[in-house]
Amino acid sequence: MRKMWYNGRRTNLYIGESPNGGTMLSLDRISFSVETEQGRKQILKDVSFTIDSPFTVITGPNGGGKSTLAKIISGIYTPDSGKIYFNGQDITDLGVTERARLGVSYAFQTPVRFKGITVSDILKIAAGKDLSVSEACECLSNVGLCARDYLDREINNSLSGGELKRIEIATVLARKTPLAVFDEPEAGIDLWSFGSLIKVFENMRDSVNGSIVIISHQERIMNIADKIVVISAGQVERQGTKDEILPYLFKHDSMCDALKGKV
Amino acid sequence: MIDQIEKNLLKEIADLHGIPEGAYNIRKNGQTESRSENANVTIVTKTDKPGIDIYVKPGTTKQSIHIPVIISKSGLEEVVYNDFHIGQDAEVVIIAGCGIHNSGACASKHDGIHTFYLEKNAKVTYVEKHYGDGEGTGEKIMNPQTILYLGENAYLEMNTTQIKGVDSTDRITKATLEAGASVVVSEKIMTHGKQYARTEFQVDLNGEGSSAHVVSRSVAKDQSHQIFDSLINGNSKCAGHTECDAIVMDDATVSAIPRINANNVEAALVHEAVIGKIAGEQLIKFMTLGLSEKEAEEQIVSGFLK
Numbered sequence: 001m002r003k004m005w006y007n008g009r010r011t012n013l014y015i016g017e018s019p020n021g022g023t024m025l026s027l028d029r030i031s032f033s034v035e036t037e038q039g040r041k042q043i044l045k046d047v048s049f050t051i052d053s054p055f056t057v058i059t060g061p062n063g064g065g066k067s068t069l070a071k072i073i074s075g076i077y078t079p080d081s082g083k084i085y086f087n088g089q090d091i092t093d094l095g096v097t098e099r100a101r102l103g104v105s106y107a108f109q110t111p112v113r114f115k116g117i118t119v120s121d122i123l124k125i126a127a128g129k130d131l132s133v134s135e136a137c138e139c140l141s142n143v144g145l146c147a148r149d150y151l152d153r154e155i156n157n158s159l160s161g162g163e164l165k166r167i168e169i170a171t172v173l174a175r176k177t178p179l180a181v182f183d184e185p186e187a188g189i190d191l192w193s194f195g196s197l198i199k200v201f202e203n204m205r206d207s208v209n210g211s212i213v214i215i216s217h218q219e220r221i222m223n224i225a226d227k228i229v230v231i232s233a234g235q236v237e238r239q240g241t242k243d244e245i246l247p248y249l250f251k252h253d254s255m256c257d258a259l260k261g262k263v
Numbered sequence: 264m265i266d267q268i269e270k271n272l273l274k275e276i277a278d279l280h281g282i283p284e285g286a287y288n289i290r291k292n293g294q295t296e297s298r299s300e301n302a303n304v305t306i307v308t309k310t311d312k313p314g315i316d317i318y319v320k321p322g323t324t325k326q327s328i329h330i331p332v333i334i335s336k337s338g339l340e341e342v343v344y345n346d347f348h349i350g351q352d353a354e355v356v357i358i359a360g361c362g363i364h365n366s367g368a369c370a371s372k373h374d375g376i377h378t379f380y381l382e383k384n385a386k387v388t389y390v391e392k393h394y395g396d397g398e399g400t401g402e403k404i405m406n407p408q409t410i411l412y413l414g415e416n417a418y419l420e421m422n423t424t425q426i427k428g429v430d431s432t433d434r435i436t437k438a439t440l441e442a443g444a445s446v447v448v449s450e451k452i453m454t455h456g457k458q459y460a461r462t463e464f465q466v467d468l469n470g471e472g473s474s475a476h477v478v479s480r481s482v483a484k485d486q487s488h489q490i491f492d493s494l495i496n497g498n499s500k501c502a503g504h505t506e507c508d509a510i511v512m513d514d515a516t517v518s519a520i521p522r523i524n525a526n527n528v529e530a531a532l533v534h535e536a537v538i539g540k541i542a543g544e545q546l547i548k549f550m551t552l553g554l555s556e557k558e559a560e561e562q563i564v565s566g567f568l569k
Contacts, residue, residue: 074551096550105551112548115480115508117566125562126552171552 023088024179024211025051025073030082032068043068044234047082051179051213053226055205058215059249060231066215067109069231070183073213074106075099086179103210105175109183111168113156119167120151126174139174142203143167144196161188169200178210186218198224222246265289265296272333272362275394287329288315290343292336303353304328314344314376321350321382328357332375337367337401342374349417351382358390361405363429365397372404379410381417381444389421395428402430409436413444415470420447425460426568427453434462440501442470450479451568454487454515464493468501468530477505482564483515492520497530507536510567512560 032044044065058066071077073084075096084092091099100106114122123136131139137147143166153159155167165188172180189197198220204212205224214221222228228245230237238248265273269291286304289296293313300306303323307316317328330345349355365371381387395403411419417440425432438446446466454460466475475495483489495503507519521534541563549559 076547076551096547097553097555100551100553108544108548112542112544114545114563115567116569117562121562121566122552125549125554128553175552 023050023052024086025213026085027069027073028083028085030069030072030079030084032065032072032077032079042234044072044079047231047234047236049229049236049239051211051227054211055225056211056213056227056229057222057225058213058229058231059217059222060237064232065234066231067183070106070181070213070215073181074104076106100177103177103179105172105177105180107168107172107180107182107185109187109215111155111164113164115154115156117155118151119153119155119170122155122167122171123151123174126171128175131174139170140167142173143170143200144193145170162190162193165189166193166197169197173204179213180210181213181215183215184217185214186216186221194218219246219250222249265291266335268335268364269333271396272335272364272394273331275396276333276360276362276392277329277331277358285327285329286317287331288317290330290332292334292339293341304355309344312344313341314346316346316348318348319350319353319355321352323350323353323355326353326355328355330357330359332359332361332373334361334363334365334371334373337365337371337397337399338369340370340372342376344376345378347377347379347387349379349381349385349387351414352384353382354386356388356390360390360392360394361407362394363397363403363405365395365401365403366399367401368399370402370404372402372406374406374408376408377410379412379419381411381413381419383415383417385414385417387417387419389419391421391423393423393425393429393432395430397428403428404431405429406433408434411436411438411446413438413440413446413473415441416443417441418445418447420449422449422451424451425453426451429460430456430458432460432462434460436462436464438464438466438475440466440468440470440473440475442499443472444470445474446476448475448477450477450481452479452481452489453484453564453568454481454489455484456487457485458487459489460487461490462492464495464505466493466495466503467498468496468503469498470501471499472501473499474502475504479507480509480567481507481517482510482512482568483517484512485515486513487515489515489517490520491518491536493534494522494524495532495534496524496526497532498526500527500529501531503530503532505534507538509538510541510564511538512540 028048030047033040033042072079140147225242229239288298288306303320305318361373363371393405452460464477479491491507493505497503505521509517511517517538519536521536523532523534546559
C-alpha cells in the first residue's frame with residue numbers, strides 16, 4: 001500500500017487498493033428530486049453502481065440525470081436518499097470542500113468565469129501550492145495550451161469557450177486527486193480541438209493512478225473506457241465493459257438517436 | 264525624520280521603502296518634510312494657499328515624481344492644492360497617495376486637490392493610493408479632487424486604489440479633453456465596517472477624436488455604503504465608456520448612477536453597471552478545488568480588486 005500526498009495534505013487513501021477491495025466510489029440507491037412549478041420532479045431514482053476501474057464513462061440521453069449525478073458525487077447536490085462511499089468512507093453528509101480535500105475533483109460542464117483571476121492563480125489554488133513555471137506549463141500543455149500565452153490571462157470573457165474548457169480540465173489535472181469527474185469535457189470544444197482532447201484523456205488513462213469518470217456522448221471517449229454506465233430517465237439502464245455496452249448502444253434505436261444528435 | 268509608523272504609511276501608499284529616486288515632495292503632518300528636484304522637474308511651494316506647483320519641462324521622458332502625504336498626528340485637518348504643469352511631449356509617472364495613521368480620538372482629514380495641465384502630446388500615468396490605519400477611534404477622512412485638462416493628443420491614465428482603513432471619502436474627478444486626447448481611469452475601492460465612499464466622475468469630451476474610459480471596481484462589506492456617480496458628456500465626435508462593477512457582501516449597499524450625454528450625433532457612448540453578490544458558482548468552483556467557502560470568497564475578492 002502506498003500513502004498518497006496531494007494539495008500538500010496527507011491523505012489516508014490507498015491507490016489502486018482501497019480498504020473495501022478496490023472500489024474507489026460506490027453509489028448506493030441514490031435518489032434525487034427537485035421542486036418545479038408542476039410539482040416534484042424525480043431526477044434520479046435508486047441509482048446504484050460502483051467505480052472500481054481506472055476509466056469509467058457515464059453516458060445516456062440528455063436530461064437523463066448524468067450531470068445531476070456528477071454534482072451529487074462532488075457534493076454540490078445532496079441526494080434525497082441513498083449513500084455515497086468513497087474508498088469505503090461514507091461521504092454522503094460531507095460538503096463540497098470536505099470531499100475535495102478527501103480527493104474528489106470535478107470539472108464543470110460550463111466553466112465558471114472570474115474577473116481578475118488569472119490562469120496562473122487558479123492553477124495554484126487547484127494544486128494547493130505555488131507552481132513553478134515548468135509545473136504550470138505541464139498542466140497546460142496537457143490540455144494543448146501554451147503556458148507562455150495563457151498563464152497571465154484572466155479567466156473571463158476574453159477566452160473562448162474551448163479555451164475555458166481546457167483550462168477547466170487543467171485545474172482538475174493540477175489537483176492530481178484519486179478521483180476526477182469530468183462533465184461532458186467535449187461540450188463546447190470545436191472539432192479541430194477535439195482530437196487533441198481525446199489524446200489528453202488517452203494520456204490520462206495511461207498515467208492514471210486513481211479513477212477517472214467522464215460523462216460523455218462521444219464514441220471515441222467510450223472507446224477508451226474500462227466500464228460504461230448508461231443512465232436514462234434517472235436510472236441505470238445498463239452497465240458493463242466497453243465490449244458489452246458499445247454494441248448495445250449503437251443497436252439500440254432510441255439511444256442511438258439521442259447520441260447521434262450530439263456527435 | 265521619518266519614523267517606523269510613517270515608513271509603513273509610505274510603503275502602503277507609494278511602495279516606497281525609503282527616500283525615492285527622481286523628483287519628490289514628501290508632505291508630513293501639514294509640512295514639507297523633504298523635496299528633490301532635477302533639471303526637468305521643478306517644485307515650487309505655493310504662497311497664497313497650502314500646496315505646490317510642479318513643472319515638468321517639455322520633452323521630458325522616463326521621469327517619476329513621488330508626492331506622498333502622510334499624517335500621523337491625530338486631529339490634523341488640511342486642504343492642499345497641488346498643480347501639475349506637464350510640458351509638451353513630456354512623458355512622466357506621478358505617484359501620489361495619502362496615508363493616515365490615527366492613534367487618537369480626533370478625526371484626521373486630508374483633502375488633496377490635484378489639478379493637471381497636460382500640454383499637447385503629453386503623457387501621464389497617475390497612480391494614487393489611499394490608506395488608513397491606527398488603533399484610535401478618530402476617523403480617517405480623505406476627500407480628493409482631481410481636475411484634468413488634456414490638451415491636443417494628450418493622454419492620462421489614472422489608477423486610484425483605496426483598499427483599507429479610510430472611514431469616509433468623497434472623491435471628485437473632472438476631466439476636459441481636447442481633440443485626440445484620451446483619459447483612462449481605473450478605480451478600485453473596498454469598504455468595510457461602517458465606511459462610506461462616494462466617487463464622482465465628470466468627463467467633457469470636447470475635442471474631435473477624444474475618448475474616455477472610466478472603470479470602477481469595488482467591494483462593499485459589512486455595513487459600508489458606496490455611491491458611484493459618473494457623467495460623460497460627448498460634445499463632439501468622440502468615444503466614451505463608463506463602467507461600474509461592484510460586489511456587495513453582508514449588509515453593505517452600493518448605488519451606481521452612470522450618465523452619458525450625447526450632445527453630438529457622432530458621439531459614441533456606453534455605460535455599464537453591474538452590482539451583485541459573488542456568484543454562487545464561483546464559490547462552488549473554488550470549493551471543488553479544496554477551499555472553504557470563506558477562503559473562496561477571499562480569493563474572489565482579492566482577484567477582483569487586483
